[in-house]
Amino acid sequence: MHLIELRMLRQFVSVAEHESISRAAETLHISASPLSRTILQLESRVGFALFERVGRSLRLNNAGRELLVNARQLLRSNETLMRDLQRRADGIGGTVVIGHMAGALYNGIIPGTARQVQFAYPSIAFQFEGAEEPQQLEALRRGRLDFAVQTQEVTDPALASRLYSTENYVLLMPKRHPLVMVPEIPLKMLVDAEWVVTPERDGPSLRAKFMTACRRRGFEPRVACVAGDIVSALALVANEFGLCAAQESLVQFAGELIVARPLPLLEMQTEYRIVWRPEAVSPAAQRFLDALPQVPHPTRVRRAAAAKNNQARPVRGRSESARPRASKR
Numbered sequence: 001m002h003l004i005e006l007r008m009l010r011q012f013v014s015v016a017e018h019e020s021i022s023r024a025a026e027t028l029h030i031s032a033s034p035l036s037r038t039i040l041q042l043e044s045r046v047g048f049a050l051f052e053r054v055g056r057s058l059r060l061n062n063a064g065r066e067l068l069v070n071a072r073q074l075l076r077s078n079e080t081l082m083r084d085l086q087r088r089a090d091g092i093g094g095t096v097v098i099g100h101m102a103g104a105l106y107n108g109i110i111p112g113t114a115r116q117v118q119f120a121y122p123s124i125a126f127q128f129e130g131a132e133e134p135q136q137l138e139a140l141r142r143g144r145l146d147f148a149v150q151t152q153e154v155t156d157p158a159l160a161s162r163l164y165s166t167e168n169y170v171l172l173m174p175k176r177h178p179l180v181m182v183p184e185i186p187l188k189m190l191v192d193a194e195w196v197v198t199p200e201r202d203g204p205s206l207r208a209k210f211m212t213a214c215r216r217r218g219f220e221p222r223v224a225c226v227a228g229d230i231v232s233a234l235a236l237v238a239n240e241f242g243l244c245a246a247q248e249s250l251v252q253f254a255g256e257l258i259v260a261r262p263l264p265l266l267e268m269q270t271e272y273r274i275v276w277r278p279e280a281v282s283p284a285a286q287r288f289l290d291a292l293p294q295v296p297h298p299t300r301v302r303r304a305a306a307a308k309n310n311q312a313r314p315v316r317g318r319s320e321s322a323r324p325r326a327s328k329r
Contacts, residue, residue: 093123094284099136107249169268194224
């Protein structure tokens, strides 16, 4: 069977609605002869007549009425598709897919930015997909994601990245734990404490970050329990299985049975980067990228601060008498 063009369906619908070739031709701004040929060609393609002639009018037969219902539905779907495509092209529609690891949304920056964009452009939709960092990058390269969230520097030259957030870690303790009453927790108490940790995973993970921070301080933490994820760790801490190091944005979910304290001794921090393929950014994705905050890289900030301090620091070892004096006249 030959394919039916949308143009033929539009002309068929017009003739059916006007019940006249001539009136439909006027509406379509074409001549009656080519319109009549189009109807004959359409009937030839479907293999049966669509109209019955009643006096000077054309009336749909049963087959024609059935085609009219389907033709209108198809034309409406096509119009909707074209509008959606146009919105996507104009950057006011489409779906932005963001990959993220567990915990990356807790500080609210990614979902807050997405909501801000959606408020300004209601036709833009967002989809969030949870995955570990290596899997995110693979999905990004395959075009299944618009963005990936990473905690490590990205070395792939085909990918671009931007640091959008840095977050410190805090110490979570059961409300009745003895350390709650200690004003400044010494390192020895952290060494002697029992800890709730998350599972070992391939690539960057909270478990790896925590173990590295402890070993940097010269001790191996006493693991009392392994939680399936960081949210499950909260329940275990609340039930007094041990202490836990967690990102500070997680405190909002801790509940009244958990006490949060700063954890300066372990110096744990996570840097969150948004990663994308520059040649594959849709206009809607660009809206999100433009709205996402950008923070300076901590290393660059420290270098800039050091350079500024060096410039401002007076030169030592030069006596007051060694300074050039103004000449007397």
